[in-house]
Amino acid sequence: MTDRGESDDDTLRTGDGVDAGESSTAAETEAGESTTGTETDAEDETREGLESDGGVSEPAPSSPGVAPESVDGLLEGVESAGIEGYNYAYLDEHTKREVRRATLKAIAIPGHQVPFASREMPLARGWGTGGIQVSLSLLGPDDTFKVIDQGSDESVNAANIRRLAETTANVDPTRDTTAASIIQTRHRIPEEVLTDEQILVLQVPTTDPLRKVDGSDDRNRRRHAHQNYSKMWVSLYENVVEWDEIQIGAAYPVLVNGRYLMSPSPIPRWDTPKLHQAETLFLFAAGREARIYAVPPHTDVEPLAFEDKRFQRERFPEACALCGSTDTYRTEVETDDGKRLYACNDTSFCEKRQRDPSIQKAHHVDRDVGWERLEEPAVDAANDGGEGR
Amino acid sequence: MRALGIDPVGDVRATFRALVDATARPGTIQSTPTAPADRAVLATLVDHEVGLYTEDDRVADALSSEGRLERAAVADADVVHVDGAGAVDLEAVSRGTLKEPSDGASIVYRVDALREDPAASRLGVAVSGPGVPSERTFGVDGLTADELAAFEELTVDFPRGVDVVLAADRAIVGLPRSVDTEVR
Numbered sequence: 001m002t003d004r005g006e007s008d009d010d011t012l013r014t015g016d017g018v019d020a021g022e023s024s025t026a027a028e029t030e031a032g033e034s035t036t037g038t039e040t041d042a043e044d045e046t047r048e049g050l051e052s053d054g055g056v057s058e059p060a061p062s063s064p065g066v067a068p069e070s071v072d073g074l075l076e077g078v079e080s081a082g083i084e085g086y087n088y089a090y091l092d093e094h095t096k097r098e099v100r101r102a103t104l105k106a107i108a109i110p111g112h113q114v115p116f117a118s119r120e121m122p123l124a125r126g127w128g129t130g131g132i133q134v135s136l137s138l139l140g141p142d143d144t145f146k147v148i149d150q151g152s153d154e155s156v157n158a159a160n161i162r163r164l165a166e167t168t169a170n171v172d173p174t175r176d177t178t179a180a181s182i183i184q185t186r187h188r189i190p191e192e193v194l195t196d197e198q199i200l201v202l203q204v205p206t207t208d209p210l211r212k213v214d215g216s217d218d219r220n221r222r223r224h225a226h227q228n229y230s231k232m233w234v235s236l237y238e239n240v241v242e243w244d245e246i247q248i249g250a251a252y253p254v255l256v257n258g259r260y261l262m263s264p265s266p267i268p269r270w271d272t273p274k275l276h277q278a279e280t281l282f283l284f285a286a287g288r289e290a291r292i293y294a295v296p297p298h299t300d301v302e303p304l305a306f307e308d309k310r311f312q313r314e315r316f317p318e319a320c321a322l323c324g325s326t327d328t329y330r331t332e333v334e335t336d337d338g339k340r341l342y343a344c345n346d347t348s349f350c351e352k353r354q355r356d357p358s359i360q361k362a363h364h365v366d367r368d369v370g371w372e373r374l375e376e377p378a379v380d381a382a383n384d385g386g387e388g389r
Numbered sequence: 390m391r392a393l394g395i396d397p398v399g400d401v402r403a404t405f406r407a408l409v410d411a412t413a414r415p416g417t418i419q420s421t422p423t424a425p426a427d428r429a430v431l432a433t434l435v436d437h438e439v440g441l442y443t444e445d446d447r448v449a450d451a452l453s454s455e456g457r458l459e460r461a462a463v464a465d466a467d468v469v470h471v472d473g474a475g476a477v478d479l480e481a482v483s484r485g486t487l488k489e490p491s492d493g494a495s496i497v498y499r500v501d502a503l504r505e506d507p508a509a510s511r512l513g514v515a516v517s518g519p520g521v522p523s524e525r526t527f528g529v530d531g532l533t534a535d536e537l538a539a540f541e542e543l544t545v546d547f548p549r550g551v552d553v554v555l556a557a558d559r560a561i562v563g564l565p566r567s568v569d570t571e572v573r
């Protein structure tokens with residue numbers, strides 16, 4: 001993709017493609033991402049550092065009691081003053097109503113970005129403030145809540161979001177995908193098959209896929225209004241001419257219900273087909289851009305592609321070094337002694353596989369869910385030819 | 390909302406989850422924690438940020454006492470409360486714009502009964518579209534085929550349209566604008 005037409009309102013991106021704000025994985029959304037990611041903890045640390053240094057100052061949250069600037073600050077307040085000083089699920093009911101109305105409209109108009117009055121949250125700017133508002137509007141005491149960040153339950157961000165919900169909404173936290181009723185996620189859809197009893201809340205840094213071809217939000221909204229996506233197609237075509245393939249690493253644009261062009265958030269292409277005719281409701285929330293959109297279950301979600309340049313998922317040259325998986329999304333990681341190897345990005349499932357290598361992604365459901373049809377030749381270095389480079 | 394016997398946090402949250410399921414899985418019967426379900430839905434969604442059309446004084450009084458009532462005429466309302474067939478001129482309801490279709494109204498429509506079995510009801514309805522694997526059916530008493538056709542008529546230029554929640558006792562059924570309905 002070319003990156004012309006950066007807009008004034010698109011403050012996330014700077015010229016060199018490093019995000020100053022919410023989208024922490026600029027490299028993923030830019031052209032030329034290596035097919036196999038190279039996310040490491042070190043990079044995450046760096047990004048969090050950038051985040052806190054580079055964040056724009058915000059007005060204090062208007063919650064009752066103290067005005068915490070972090071989950072730590074908030075939870076300290078809860079411990080000293082008691083939970084009584086806080087609203088159930090942190091948000092006041094007025095805020096929840098706003099989020100809930102937008103959520104329902106989003107489900108009713110699949111793929112359409114519904115505006116809502118996003119509020120400040122005690123999370124570092126950009127780290128899931130939209131997602132947590134949607135999650136907290138849904139969560140109740142009977143829920144089991146899982147939070148992942150790039151496939152990991154252990155990141156600071158995921159842990160903070162989980163603690164906030166656990167403390168203020170009295171939900172059970174879990175790391176087990178199959179045990180969760182609501183999963184908030186940044187940049188992944190779990191490997192294990194999701195069911196009709198689960199809701200996935202995806203954190204969105206950049207809502208509109210058209211922004212890559214035109215920086216004007218207003219013009220793009222008009223394009224969505226009239227389903228005029230020709231500029232997107234032209235851009236994709238130019239991409240094919242230049243690279244002989246569609247060079248989009250993550251956030252691969254999709255057409256929802258045959259109507260709306262939508263960014264599935266920066267999930268890898270690997271996860272994109274999981275949105276199509278799924279059992280699960282997917283909610284997408286962008287705090288900074290104040291938009292919510294949705295893909296209901298049993299809804300068509302098609303990646304944009306050309307007849308002779310079809311959508312392809314990432315392929316990996318090696319099995320997971322930890323569990324031996326060949327049917328999972330893997331990232332290249334560097335060990336302490338400098339060795340590079342491939343490992344599952346979904347750490348919770350990888351741990352299950354390490355304990356029981358025979359466990360299948362649909363081990364917990366007793367019907368054909370269709371995900372298995374997505375499986376491609378797992379280790380296919382020979383034919384790969386360096387896809388995505 | 391305690392005036393309506395509705396817990397303003399827990400019941401409202403449970404009602405919202407029922408609405409999420411009803412909207413994401415059109416044609417399924419979902420349960421609200423309190424009855425009547427139309428009041429539970431209004432208590433969940435309505436405040437002074439949205440215009441409400443209703444002739445239910447108890448709901449209006451309960452909202453008003455909390456500073457949450459902003460009355461609107463049918464044509465201007467974001468939420469239209471309908472108590473029975475023919476009570477509201479559906480043609481007048483706002484359908485939003487192509488640019489902002491989510492401005493289209495939500496219609497909360499009180500009916501007499503909702504059932505999974507269309508044969509056991511006065512009107513059988515078949516639903517297809519997003520959220521529905523091929524086709525789903527349900528039955529309703531207190532809704533006419535004409536009213537059902539009127540909902541369809543309001544969504545002919547999707548994404549403009551209205552989103553309907555049918556409500557009876559503790560049951561709700563969602564008919565978001567994205568689905569097609571026909572009498573079965």
Ligand SMILES: [Zn+2]
Pocket residue numbers: 320321322323324325343344349350351353
């Ligand atoms: Zn593994």
